[in-house]
Amino acid sequence: MTYLPLHPRSAALIFGLLLLSSWAGAQVDSSAVQPGFVGSTAQYRMSKDSLDAPVDYSSRDSMEVDLERQQIHLYGEARVQYQQINLQADHIVLDYGTNLVVAEAWPDSSGTPRGDPQFSDGGQEFSAKTIKYNFKTQKGIVTETVTTQDDVFVRGGKSKFVSGAIQTNDSTRSDVIYTEGAIFTSCSLDHPHFGVRTSKAKVVPNKLAIIGPSNLEIMGVPTPFWLPFGFFPLKSGRSTGLLFPSDYQYSQQWGFGFQGIGWFFPLGEHVNLQATADIYLNGTFTLNTATSYRRRYKYSGNFDFSYRHLRQENRELQQFVDRGISLGWRHRQDQRAHPTFNFGGSINFQTNLADQRFLNSYEAVSTNVIRSSMNITKNFPNLKSTLTAGLNHSQNNQTRQISVSFPDARFQTQTIYPLRNLPGNLNAWYKKLSFRYTSQLKTEFSGSDTTFFTQQTFDEARYGFQHSANSALSLNVLKYFNVSPNASYSEVYYGKTLEYFLDPSTIKTEEVIDDEGNVRIDTTSFASIASRLNPGLASYRTFNAGVSVSTQLFGTVRLGGKGLFGLKGLRHVMKPSVSVSYSPDYSNARDYISGLPYFIQENMIDPARGNPNRFVTPFAGQIFSAPSMSDLSFRASYSISNLFEAKVYSRKDSTDNIVKLFQNIGVNGSYNLGADSLQWSTISVGGSTRFFKGLSQVNLRATLDPYMTVFDPETNRVERINRTTLSDRGVPFQLNQFNGTISTNVTVAKIRQLFQGEEEEYVTDIAEERRQRREEENTLFEETDILSLFEKFSIRHTLNYSLDREVSDVAGARDTLRFNTTANSLELRGALQLTENWSVNVGQIGYDFTSKRITYPYLSFARDLHCWEMRFSWAPQRNTYQFSIAVKPGTFDFLEVPINQNRYDGQRLFGN
Known part of the structure; x- marks a missing residue:
């Protein structure tokens, strides 16, 4: 916000006009008029002491040269430009006898003044009702000036300015403006709704405005808020300065306070630092x-x-103090910075649930898991490989557990074809042999957020290294079959392993008096098997190989003509796949580095009570998991995926549309050729589909078992036995578990499309689709009916249910299926634009039918008051509300009348 008066270079512009007038005087008589005049001094021969650059001038209506009065008049969108100086008005008068230039508005055909003077110099500009400037004294008078700087409007009454009045630096002088009755505001109206009215002000354009006695004025009415003097920085760009409070608060517990007071620091050319504080009188x-x-x-x-x-x-x-910290770092490298190197990601961390406890926003309250990922990626094109290293972090706000992986490095090659460059046919089978290598180094720290930064966290840290090599070959056999042999080898190294021992602290005894009155000690609880982490390098190795065969089968049913009720045909695509895999027996394997066995029988740890059929492993709970406990495995696996489609005739445009009835219905399982019992695995069946043009999504998954299950009282677990359901019950398998999810997301626009019969849109450009949605969200819908008010509302319903087989010997044998509803919730979100200035927003309101409670409702409304806005938000579940009438965000947004209640005052009043 700065006044931009006529610069000293304006004198050069005036001289150019004088030169133009001398030429015009030689061509026309006194009061001659030229309509629609456009010209430039570049077309004339200039003297050595003339201007450094040509002067361009134009007027829509005419130019008049009055030699008798020594004046030049330009009418109708008059413009004069010299280098960076540009003066525009509907009437410009140059009086070269008195060295004055005057710019003003000019009445149109109806007598209304049009075309207020506009002056700009090097990108800075201001407007006024009249401009009068003496190029000889370099002083001028401007009436009703309007200048802007960022979002601040400065409206002055009568102003006087002096060009080059003060020395800015060794080579530059700055203008000074003296004005009366100026008002500083962010309201763009001719009669602003509010502002700081000053009786007098001194303005150094692009530098500083110093104001005298001033007071806040609202709707033209002075208020008691008075200032003896003040300063307004007018420098464009970044500069150190005070940040006014963004909000004023009152809390019954915290007292009076203000938020967002601080200081802004530009640190060099590329860095900005903003330090703020929220301060309350009672110490919060x-x-x-x-x-x-x-x-x-x-x-x-x-x-x-x-x-x-x-x-x-x-x-x-009772008084107490609560503390917490939160930090975040987000870094993004431009794609053009380096072709093979990239560094970026985000880090989010907090202690003591800092955001959830201290902030009232829905986003902070509803976030259950905080995640971080910061990685360095280096590509090696010549080696066809990639190295990624960085930090990964997750923090659960419910369990308050923190897990950090650092360093977490991974090196992997692309798919390499080592024999591709050998001589021979390009389609030779050996040229399709592929190879890939992967290695990973990982260290993991975990603990609660209150004890994470303690020695215990470092003592319990886990770290390891894994590398693996995979080889595969893809062959086409008998034209329709794809045969793919494969083999893989993996090694895992750990710096710590588990040592198992009998824990004597779990032994419990009690004194018992027998029938003879003697006291004896009975043991009610024996020593249990416990474990502890011991440092020391240990490793294990795994190997497997196999071959898979896959193909595709197609089945179609066609109906002639327009089909049956529009159904013209059905199509079934089935993709069967069979694979055979081999892995050796690891039950007696032993690490050659540390000598540790892969698996240890429980009776080796507890000879008296250990179960010889149960095993533990020193590698349990590690970051790369443990080897699989199995004998020699020679397993045949199968999988069948199915897709069902229909061809439907559309009467709307007389075309055929393909509709997906069921998507990816899959069946998979395996048979262990090397086992002597329980050879068949459980059968997994699953699929998904959509209904009502994508409004509802259904996902189904079931687990079937060909063997019987019984309850083992010793292990307190349900275990499979080597007896088939076909022999016991006469059925090929039994249902062990069934899970289903039905999710529906309905908007008013989708409902209209459904009932109006509009065709479903298939999105091909995701980025363009998101851009269009953002534009639609920011567009005020034209109210055509009552439903048009709710265009931005959506209703989401989620239902998760399951059938679980329960086998128990409590009160006799029991084998039954129990229906469980794991989630059933209804949620409403949306914005309601009542008028152009009134809007209502439902951040979220819903009901959880499983827990029988409302899920965090959050409601708000806003009223646009031009340069002001009124807002109200309410979160009843946290007993918080906020009401404010404030200037819109910008320079004057510290002008605010807030009334609110934080969650701690709400807890004190309502106890939740």
């Missing part, structure tokens, strides 16, 4: 820092840190 405060950085064509990012110190009282008036 939050310290925030926000750093952003950017280098064009290289990288960009930001770093945020908050420390929250909360002093509060419970309902019993």
Whole structure:
């Protein structure tokens, strides 16, 4: 926001006009008029002391040269331009006898003044009702000026300016403007709704405005808020300065306070630092820092840190202090920065549930898991490989457990064909042999958020290294069959393994008096098997090989003509696949480095009570898991995927459409040729489909077992036995588990498409589809009926259910299927644009039928008051609300009347 007066270079522009007038005087008489005049001094021969550049001038209506009065008049969208200086008005008068230039509006055919003067110089500009400037004294008078800087409008009454009045630096002088009755505001109206009215002001354009006695004015009415003096920085771009509070608060527990007060620091050319604080009188405060950085064509990012110190009282008036920190870092490398190297990701971390406990937004409350990922990726084109290293983090806000993997490095090659360059036919089978190598180094730290930064976390850290090699070959046999032999080898190394021992602390005894009155000690609980991590290098190796055969089968049913009720045909695509795999027996394997066995029988640890049929492994619970406990495995696996489609005749456009009835209905299982019992595995069946043009999605999955299951009281588990259901019950298999999910997402627009018979749209360009949705969300719908008000509303329903087989010997044998509803919730979201200025937003409101409670409702409405806005938001589940009438975000957004209640005041009042 700065006044931009006529620059000293304007004198050069005036001289150009004088030169133009001398030429015009030689061509026309006094008061001569030329309609629609356009010209430039570049077409004339200039003297040595003339201007450095040509002067361009034009007028829509005419130019008049009055030699008698020594004046030049330009009418109708008059414009004069010299280098960076541009003066526009509907009437420009040059009086070269008095060295004055005057620009003003000019009445149109109806007598209404049009075309206020506009002056710009090097991108800076201002407008006024009249401009009068003496190029000789370099002083001028401007009336009713309007200048802007960012979002601030400065409306002055009568102003005087002096060109080059003060020295800015060794080579530059700055103008100074003296104005009376100016108002500083962010309202764009001619009569602003609010502003800071000052009796006098001194303005250094692009530098600083110093104001005298001033007061806040609302709707033209002065308020008691008065200032003896003030400063307004007018420098464009980044500069160090005070950040006014963004909000004023009152809390019954925290007292009066304000939010967002701080300071802005530009750190060099590419970095900005913003330090703010939220401060309350009773000692509650939050310290925030926000750093952003950017280098064009290289990288960009930001770093945020908050420390929250909360002093509060419970309902019993007991005081306590709660603290928490949160930090975030987001970095993005430009794709053009480096062709083979990339660094980027995001880090999010908090302690003591800092965001959920201190913030009232729905996003903060509903986030259950916080994740971070920051990685460095290096591609090696000559080696056809990629190296990725970085940090991965997850934090569960419900269990409050933190898991950090650092360093987490992975090296892998692309699919390599080592024999492709050998001589021979390009389609030779040996040229299709492929190879891939992968290795990974990983260290994992885990613990609760209250004890994570302790020695215990480092003592319990797990780390390991894994590398594997895979080889495969793809062959086409008998034209219709794909045969793919494969083999893989893997090695895993750990720095810590589990040592098993009998824990004497679990032994419990009690004194018992027998019938003879003697006291004896009975053991009620024996020592149990426990484990502890011991450092030391240990490893295990696995190998497997196999071959798979796959093909595709097609079946069609065609109906002639227009079909049966529009159904013209059915199509079934079946993709069967059979594979045979081999893996050796690991039950007696032993690590050659540490000598540890892969598996240990329980009776080797507890000879008295250990079960010889149960095994434990030193590699349990590690980051790369443990070897599979199995004998020699020679397994045949099968899988069948199915797709059902229908061809339907559309009466709307007389075309045939393909409709997917069922998508990817799959069946898979296996048979172990090397086992002496329980050779058949369970059978997994699953599929999905959509209904009502994609409004509802259905996913189904079932587990079938060809063997009987019984309850083992010793292990307290349900186990399979080597007896088939066909021999016991006369059925080929029994249903062990069935899971189903039905999810529906309905919008008013989708309902209209459904009932109006509009064809379903298939999205091909995801980015374009998202862009169109964002535009639709920001568009005010034209109200054509009552449903048009709810165009942005959506209703989501999710139902998860299951059938689980329960086998028990409690109160006799029991074998039954139990129906369970794991999730059943209804959710409403959307925005309701009542008028152009009134809007209602339903952030979320729903009901969970399983827990029989409302799921975090969040409602708000807003009223646009031009340069002001009124907002109200309410989260009844957290007993919080916020109401404010404030200036829209910008320079003056610290002008606000807030009324709110935080969650801690709500807890104190309502106890939840």
